[in-house]
Amino acid sequence: MSKTAKRRFSNELPSALENTAQLNGELQDRQPVVFLDFDGTLTPIVDRPELAEISPEMRDSVHRLGKCCILAIVSGRDLDDVRVKVGIDEVYYAGSHGFHIAGPAGFGHELQQGSQFLPSLDKAEQALLRQLSQIPGAQVERKKFAVAIHFRRVANEQVDAVTAVVDRVLADSEGLRKTGGKKIFELRPDIDWDKGKAVNWLLGKLQLAKHKAVPIYVGDDLTDEDAFRELQHRGIGILVRDEVRPTLARYALDSVDEVGTLLRRLATLFE
Known part of the structure; x- marks a missing residue:
């Protein structure tokens, strides 16, 4: 992707599902690292945040993909909250926009600042x-x-x-x-830390930044733009769109159901 990449409007983005062949080509002989937002991405937005629930089908899709590659859930929710709602021990979690990170085998980090x-x-x-x-x-x-x-x-x-x-x-x-x-x-x-910084930190901590890793980030909200910005020149940003707005993502999906379809396709590709 060009170093001069700029924002496009979300309705101009190509569909990730309709461009699977192009995505597969970008992933050829490279190590995928998948980052997923929670609300609006793995589960629909609801009126009260405590009522959000991930469907059994979506949980199975995340679990299946997490067995094939390194996968992290990156959420504005508290770490314990999102970890309980997702309920998969084998993946990484970045809660509170990355202020609190945990993963398998006791992996953990809390931004002391x-x-x-x-x-x-x-x-x-x-x-x-x-x-x-x-x-x-x-x-x-x-x-x-x-x-x-x-x-x-x-x-x-x-x-x-x-x-x-x-x-x-x-x-x-x-x-x-x-x-x-x-x-x-x-x-x-008011410090320089967000979802994008958390993604970069995880890539570095897991020693993936300098290898053939290709980060894939799927999210729907304005806070996910921080991750799209960090990855625009070395990864793949995918927006779950429900409105027309500027974005740094490269591809789009139109619903939580389409997210599930993409995760299953990726799992099939990587297995």
């Missing part, structure tokens, strides 16, 4: 709980290294009120930054 921001996150969580309590549908979800504010169930006319509260709490917080996603805001430590 994040710990110094825990008091600020505690304070922000309490302020958000108080100030959002009067807005129906607003949900505050505390993670170890972030506070998520879900507004999928908030009436359209009150979304601005949620935004104002989040911005006010952010202004009163020390060392945090606001990021966004699908009907969600997050307050996170």
